Amino acid sequence: MPGQMKTTTGPRPEPMRSWVFALPSNRRKMKRRALLIANGELNQTDVQFGMDTCKRGLIIAADGGANQAIEAGIIPDVVIGDMDSIQPQTKELLAAKRWILKPSQEMGDLEKALLFCQEEGIEELTIIGFTGGRLDHALGNLSVLARYDRVFQYRLFSPHAELFFVRDTITLPSNPGTPVSLVPLDKAQGVTTKGLAYPLCSEPLSVGQREGTSNRATGTQFSISIASGLLLVFRGL
Amino acid sequence: MPGQMKTTTGPRPEPMRSWVFALPSNRRKMKRRALLIANGELNQTDVQFGMDTCKRGLIIAADGGANQAIEAGIIPDVVIGDMDSIQPQTKELLAAKRWILKPSQEMGDLEKALLFCQEEGIEELTIIGFTGGRLDHALGNLSVLARYDRVFQYRLFSPHAELFFVRDTITLPSNPGTPVSLVPLDKAQGVTTKGLAYPLCSEPLSVGQREGTSNRATGTQFSISIASGLLLVFRGL
Incomplete structure (x- = not known):
């Protein structure tokens, strides 16, 4: 396991700068983007935010996420997973697309899709x-996403909020009154906030001890810093 | 905060044995039971399990949980909270019931209801x-429930699974194939399982490192022990 962890959680490799600077300035390499649709639940809000955020990117569905995508009016370019949740009409509609069968029992469909994105x-x-439906699945998905949060620049949308993993400091735009929740995923020490209605000043947050849900932004931005641990921040949509 | 924590997380007080034994054996004090309905989402399955488990107990709704209860055909005896989520028809239908207004901003409605249960x-x-709806609320609820898991003997039902907090060892009945998920809420060390398809032998589980979702029971019971930390176990309904 440690070997595998090292591979998947390591820092993103440095871009090949010499190659980038050899191109004319208007042809500089664009960051490669993708929209990944997991097999949870979607609503109109997160679909809209997802589509707006990832224009002209590759659209990837993790297994049953392909059914969800089609229901939401999105046509994925790639479907990846063990394909045990694919509905017949999804198969038919996406017959001409790229299907990547990965039947491993050791790894869930979300992680297979993340590895594919890393390889691409x-x-x-x-x-x-990645949320909605079964709570254990949502919590498992959060753990898998946390494993790759240093590999990708994430935009993570649930139907009610955008989610951010915080390991040090984050500053986010907001409107006065935007709902903000702070959930410790791994005991967060020294949590300090600015721009929230109920401020925290170098305090610990941990499950069963103290949680930071139902806070709200007071102005047009807020910031959160933690000394150690892993904090999940929800910013209401 | 430490003072408050001590009050709410301390061991349950010993029962007054001298009083209990003074009663005839068939009149020994019954354990006081309650069904608490939080303001998440309900479906037919968890409502049925909840009602079967808590026969002849007090029925308590945490704020907007009263709306959910009525929709599910349950009439609460007590409604507790800041009452900001109560629908007019709920007010009307439950007018003759016990209403406990607790407008504190420091504490959510679920915790107010738990404190009431402790006092009772x-x-x-x-x-x-306590799950469904907004994921940050569900995670906040789990944290609050974990704070009181040594005060009450819980039966925690979500629409898909019964949930158990594990701080040392637990053995649970199952059917072969029952879905089981292990989610670390606070880094769980030395996790050992018996009777699961994908066994763990003194291994750590923590968010972002390793999760234990999508396991299943192999027989009529399974057991899980942990050396330290806090594990949440989902047993499929």
Whole structure:
């Protein structure tokens, strides 16, 4: 396991700068983008945010995420997974697309899709449909996403909020009153906030001890820093 | 905060044995039971499990949980919270019931209801409706529930699974094939399982490193032990 962890959580490799600078300035390499649709639930809000964020990117569905995508009016370019949740009409509609069968029992469909994105050199990755449905699946998905949060620049949309993993400091735009929740995924020490109605000043957050849900932004931006641990921030859509 | 934590997480007080034994054996004090309905989502399955588990107990709704209860055909005896989510028809239907207004901003409605149950001497507490809807709310609810898991004997039902907090060892009945998920809420060390298809042998589980979702029971019971941390176990309904 440690070997595998090292591979999947390591820092993103440096871009090949010499190659980039050899191109004319208007042809500089664009960051490769993708929209990934997991097999949770979608609603109109997160679909819209997902599509707006990832224009002209590759659209990837993780297994049953392909059914969700079609229902939401999105046609994926690639379907990846063990294909055990694919509905017949999805198969038919996407027959001409790229299907990548990965029947491994060791790894869930979301992780297979993330590895595929890493192999394809995707840098900016928007993900929708990783929450909703079974709570254990949503929590498992968050753990898998946390494993890759240093590989990709994420935009993570749930039907109610955009989610951010925080390991040090983050500053986010907001409107006064935007709902903000802070959920410790791995005991967060020294949590300090600016621009929230209920401020925290170098305090610990951990499950069963203290949680930071139902806060709200007071102005046009807020910031959160933590000394150690892993914090998940929800910013209401 | 430490003072407050001590109050809410301390061990359950010993029962007054001298009083209990003074009663005839068939009149020994029954454990006080309650069904608590939180303001998440309900479906037919968890409502049925909740009602079956808590027969003849007090029925308590945490704020908007009262709306959910009525939709599911349950009439609560008590409604507790800041009452900001109560629909007019709920107010009307439950006008003759006990309403406990607690407008504190420091504490969510679920925690207010848990404190009420503690004050009422409830020992066996069945809870439904604490998941579904907003994921940050569900995660906040889990944190609050974990704070009181040594105060009550819980039965925690979500629409898809019964949930168990594990701090040491647990053995649960199952059917072969029952879905089981293990989610670390606070880095779980030394996780060992018996009776699961993908066994763990003194291994760590933590968010972003390794998760234990999508396992299943192989026989009529399974057991899980952990050396330290806090594990949430989902057993499929």
